[in-house]
Amino acid sequence: MNQNFDIIIVGGGAAGFFTAINIVEKNPTLKVAILERGSEVLQKVRISGGGRCNVTHACFEPNELVKFYPRGEKELRGPFHQFGAGDTIEWFEKHGVALKIESDGRMFPVSNSSQTIIDCFLEATKKLGIAVLTGQSVQSIFKQESFWKIETQTENYLCEKLVLATGSNPKVWEMLQNFGHAVITPVPSLFTFNIKDVRIKELPGVAAQATVKVKDTKLISSGPLLITHWGMSGPAILKLSAWGARILHDKNYQFTIFVNWLNDADSEEVEKKLKDLKQEHAKKSVSKKSPFELTNRLWESLVLASGIEAETKWADLSKIQLTNLINQLVNGTFQVNGKSTFKEEFVTAGGIDLKEINFKTMESKLHKNLYFTGEIVNIDAITGGFNFQNAWTSGFIVANTI
Structure with a gap:
């Protein structure tokens, strides 16, 4: 019937x-x-x-x-x-x-x-x-x-x-x-990035306003970035995954990203600010308090990743350490290895x-x-x-x- x-x-x-x-x-x-x-x-x-x-x-x-x-x-x-x-x-x-x-x-x-x-x-x-x-x-x-x-x-x-x-x-x-x-x-279109990296391993739940680029592509995105147990998520990452759905699929979800943790700040601005801090806070330890809009935990992790020991004072920063820190802040390189479905x-x-x-x-x-x-x-x-x-x-x- x-x-x-x-x-x-x-x-x-x-x-x-x-x-x-x-x-x-x-x-x-x-x-x-x-x-x-x-x-x-x-x-x-x-x-x-x-x-x-x-x-x-x-x-x-x-x-x-x-x-x-x-x-x-x-x-x-x-x-x-x-x-x-x-x-x-x-x-x-x-x-x-x-x-x-x-x-x-x-x-x-x-x-x-x-x-x-x-x-x-x-x-x-x-x-x-x-x-x-x-x-x-x-x-x-x-x-x-x-x-x-x-x-x-x-x-x-x-x-x-x-x-x-x-x-x-x-x-x-x-x-x-x-x-x-x-x-x-x-x-898949909306997904998070799997990243195993010592800099973010202990920081699930930490967020920052960041700009993220995918190496060797035109893909770029800004917005809140959230560190998770598996790697990175949040609007900045999800937008990249949507706009890059085809490209990232073709890369088999193995690629490199550059993270600017200070959103749109460039290395010259950051260098100037760090040199001012070197003068003003000469006796204070670098890793203790974040001078930027970053959580103290994320700041501390990036300071350590720059080869600066926990107790180092601002006055004692070498030129190389300063350059490393600028790079970590505005051009951190992370390897993505796979994806996770977003909720x-x-x-x-x-x-x-x-x-x-x-x-x-x-x-x-x-x-x-x-x-x-x-x-x-x-x-x-x-x-x-x-x-x-x-x-x-x-x-x-x-x-x-x-």
């Missing part, structure tokens, strides 16, 4: 639900179903943002917003003019969910719980009569004359329009390749080739009545609510088109 619907959305995540709700709100006569392969829907929403759901980012200018997307920057400009961060806030408020802005621009529900977003979506689908069908893993997709046929392990479905919101699902990508779509091979924020760079999608409608250029929303396409962002914004925007455009 075939189950018939006007529209089927494959994928019960953020993009799938948002698309379904917007379709039926705009056209209540349509019969819509969401197919989810798992036993639970909206699982990624539940764990995102440490269980608080980082819904979007307070960046209201589309030309600025696109700069947070290593892949998709050019393509998203038009869509963000149609539905941007401001529209997201308005949409959720209209649906009874107030959002708040945190100091770094990330936006969360005022409730501080991702359950608020999940409840909002589940109530809306119930109210609008959208069928949410779990345990439906799509085995095959067929294209007939005027409709699509979808087979799961237990059921067959027919629909006029098909929306794929399956995120990074290799099986679905494979089916699309059979339909002639090009898929850019996925590689639940696992994001991949890869997916359907952007050239094969009409970004005014999110429809496939190869097949009529086939639409894409969310991370199934080769778009990804750095951490901070941007991947969700892509889900809302693409979902809204699909709903509008349909």
